[in-house]
Amino acid sequence: MPDLSSLRHKVGTALTGFLDAKDHAAPGTELLYLTTTLRGLLSGGKRLRSLLCVYGWQAAGSTGDVTAAIRAAASLELFQVFALVHDDVMDDSDVRRGQPSAHRALAAAYTDSGGPRGRAEAHGLGAAVLLGDLALVWSDELLHTVGVTPDRLAQVLPLVAEMRSEVMYGQLLDLQTTGRLTGDVDTALHVIRYKTAKYTVERPLHIGAALAGAAPPVLDACTAFGIPLGEAFQLRDDLLGVFGDPAKTGKPVLDDLREGKATVLMALAVQRASPAELSTLRGLVGRSDLTEEQAADIRAILDSTGARQTVEKMITTRRNAAFAALDEAPFPAAAADGLRQIARAATARHA
């Protein structure tokens, strides 16, 4: 089993090799326009799904050549870039991973190449939709060529199909709830289960495990660990989205509040707010021109209502449930140790 930094490096090498082959095989040079942006997006990121995929493979008892798991992990990174690029289009976000979001970068590239300024925004949007589409179909192609037998691949594909339907269902819920301020904590939890817990944690583990031919008890243990950890991960993300340091997260700290993301954090605050506080929230959350001062007023309410502290407790509860699931899991010790490390890092992170 390679250590973490060597594993990250191997995933990066698999991605670079795949994109090099694509650039090389293209009938012209036009594709570079998209692959250059794609390479930039792929160079960032925590590689969390990659690590989970490889640990899933190891959790199923595999110890041999890790190449297929690495390639599957790289495929998940491509899928994640697809999801981010389209998510930024949907949310009209300016920044991703500390850099301009894909549609902004592609709009700028268009005017730089002499395209009329008046069409730049529309062009950037169209090109970003296309870039996301390409990342999605290429993630598939990389997965289909990881180097396992067709029979083994046939065991993996249904899990990938589940993952993809789930994250899109989560995105749909997100889209439908964003901008409508409510105290509905259950719905907010339902959204993060699909948008994050299954997509970011459970399914990468499942896919790695299935690549190694895992039996049902191993897949079940991945679920028992993955769902609470994934929920904790997203709850931490929601806190960072409001209280985090943009220099560390690479995302502007006002985006979630300006969009009016229907987080658990916000739902708890709405439930508990005094009439005056509720009126402040209603007036400010979701304003696209929200100022830093107004954001500070919202943060004060998230604190005074105890919503922030409750979310911290929810994270701890879920992290502990994930640890407990690991203690019961039929995983080799090395895999369980690695997953314990990830659980610690993912729930206590600052970025």
Place this chain on the structure above:
Amino acid sequence: MPDLSSLRHKVGTALTGFLDAKDHAAPGTELLYLTTTLRGLLSGGKRLRSLLCVYGWQAAGSTGDVTAAIRAAASLELFQVFALVHDDVMDDSDVRRGQPSAHRALAAAYTDSGGPRGRAEAHGLGAAVLLGDLALVWSDELLHTVGVTPDRLAQVLPLVAEMRSEVMYGQLLDLQTTGRLTGDVDTALHVIRYKTAKYTVERPLHIGAALAGAAPPVLDACTAFGIPLGEAFQLRDDLLGVFGDPAKTGKPVLDDLREGKATVLMALAVQRASPAELSTLRGLVGRSDLTEEQAADIRAILDSTGARQTVEKMITTRRNAAFAALDEAPFPAAAADGLRQIARAATARHA
């Protein structure tokens, strides 16, 4: 081999069955919001790719149970809806198949359900991107479950991967050339080769043939027939996009001119235009507020330069090349006859 209308019906049934299962399996009713729109989009269309897929299967000598080819055909229809929905987002088109385009329909559904009017357009766009994504991953899922062995499926998947990369490459070229008026006929032909000839004709034939375990000579013959036919199909489409009857095509007849689509038709006109005509084209093509009178001025130039007649000749040349390829092809007579019918209809159509 079922006749054409029964074949269309079987493809429709496969699609309905698949979506019913998706609606049924969803954790909530939210998904209906997207699947209802998706069903509407899937109910239209000529089913050209479906027919080609099933004829490809038959061209490879298959005569037995056609179920797998029908399911693969249905998967191509889902893929096509993905492509249309994202294409309409990229072009900001209002109408598709005679109905509001997906992003317009979803924006209207949002305000109908009480969503704030100011967010409707952004919501419609986001929901349409997501709807396209869902159609894409579901097309994959349907393909993976057509009911052939993993080994046979492994022969089909690389062709599907090629098809998807090719159509996206074509879309990229389209995006880069739209709005820039040039006399570059070669580039315009290059775009339609990727955007249409390979995607709409060659690859559906290949996929059907590969499902039946076709040998290389059969695949080569599909290419020899498919590329010229596909080019002729798109050239006809370009003529209909400017001279067609919107009541028959289901697309507003000013869209291509307003977007400034870089068609072969327009490139020929630019090459041959007098200075006065060229100045008229430069002033009008690509204007988003183009009037019917201004469009008539453009059409007059497409006629007076002989561009329209040249495109008609190019269609005839390519249709004849497709017929000649069929005469040489190692296909059973029934498949060749069916393909001959399709070639006739696709190049002489009014919609």
